Amino acid sequence: MRVTPLKALPLEQLRERSSTKWRTYPADVLPLFVAETDFPLAPAITDRLARAVTLGDTGYTPPDPGVRDAYVAFAGRRFGWAPRPDRIRTTGDVIMGVVELLRRVIEPGDRVVVTPPVYPPFYDAVPEAGGVVERVPLSAGPSGHELDVAGIEAALAGGARAILLCNPHNPTGTVHGREALAKIAEAADRFGATVISDEIHAPLAYPGTGFTPFLAASPTAARVGFAVTSASKAFNLAGLKCALMIAGDDQHARVLRSLPAEVEWRTGLFGAMAAVASFAPESDAWLDSALAAIDENRRLLADLLSRHVPGARYRMPDAGFLAWVDLGGLGWGDNPSTRILREARVALHYGPAFGDEGRGHVRFNIGCSPEVLTEAVERIGALVDA
Incomplete structure (x- = not known):
């Protein structure tokens, strides 16, 4: 039985959040760096926390x-x-x-x-x-x-x-x-x-x-x-x-x-x-739907990189919404995320923070909508021939 992928919240709604992902960079930056996802909370979580707030259970x-x-x-x-x-x-x-x-x-x-x-x-x-x-x-x-x-x-x-x-x-x-x-x-x-x-x-x-x-x-x-x-x-x-x-x-x-x-x-x-x-x-179905959405995005990222950033090297992850991408062949230095942020206005986690083995790499957060992921890679792709 096919699981329906969970839909991410609209970008304008996400920008109302006050967490690190949405308050670190200006509004023209697509934030795909820190490990926060763009999905609505599982209903069981929302219900439990709302009940606690109503009760003053703090x-x-x-x-x-x-x-x-x-x-x-x-x-x-x-x-x-x-x-x-x-x-x-x-x-x-x-x-x-x-x-x-x-x-x-x-x-x-x-x-x-x-x-x-x-x-x-x-x-x-x-x-x-x-x-x-x-x-x-x-x-x-x-x-x-x-x-x-x-x-x-x-x-x-x-x-x-x-x-x-x-x-x-x-x-x-x-x-x-x-x-x-x-x-x-x-x-x-x-x-x-x-x-x-x-x-x-x-x-x-x-x-x-x-x-x-x-x-x-x-x-x-x-x-x-x-x-x-x-x-x-x-x-x-x-x-x-x-x-x-x-x-x-x-x-x-x-x-x-x-x-x-x-x-x-x-x-x-x-x-x-x-x-x-x-x-x-009762949260298992939500988790399965979130996994289905992220699974689609890890495959979408492979397709987007092959089309827009052909020098990138990427192996789809076995788990999670974080994707490790080698951009070393593009000649953008040990920390390509700096140029990507400055010129493409996409925030990625910089590879050298993960150790010397991260030189030339970036980490994408793909726990977002396909539309946001697509726009992010297209922006990066525009730098390839710039």
Whole structure:
């Protein structure tokens, strides 16, 4: 049965929003940079938050707002995975969770593996937790970017104490395979290291890509790892502040319980309410429609680039609404987004922020209408022969 793609809101309505995407640049700029989508909220979220506003339900977040049970049920439906509720705690956002967990599993000065090109806040989160970033770039495999398992093993053998994964990967949209995840888990176990997996984009894995939560990759993965996730990317809730930290075994659950109460107090009440509504069964149809819309856009982008920016190199992502595009062949320098913003009035996330491997690249946000995406690429295309 074909799913009807979700329609983005009209541009004039979107410009009434007060979030970063719509308040960073002037109105003549098409903003396709930060990871906010242009869709209306899922109805269950709107209803829950509207009811809270009507009631004046704006106090402190309760000890158990229902997020853990809602996520466990969601993970079962979407991933075939059943984490235990008593091994889950919440906090404000994924990077908060990453930092707090790293503080518990490394000592000051320990090295932490990251896999660039990767989400820029990783480079800040590791030193915030007292660690030192060790870069093990993704490899270019026959089907796209892949984890360099041998390189990660070598880093662990050399003394790295933790691995910070991004699965699905930002910015490439790669869904890391179960076999690679299991191998990394074995290496971490062998060298006494810990894996922390940022899985915020997991709800946006396209059907058939075979997304595997790290903690479900193998019994060893459950023993050596944590996952940190949120409804915020899939359901556009970044401003509401709610993320989940998940342990795979009792020992790591004790680490979660040892975190100061303040870590959980950072969970926003509206974030918790919206997360419960997002993970509820009645939001599944909305999520499927959003995925259908983004799926059409990832294919549209390939067509638009081939027609208007033929020097671009692009592989469609396996998950999410972020597209990683190599414009290095156009001669626009290490950071082509600067010229694109200045001359085409399109704001893209600049590639070098993701690591040295991002030179010559840009990251498109394709969680928008086909019309906005088309106009953006046409504007960029006009620079090719200028």
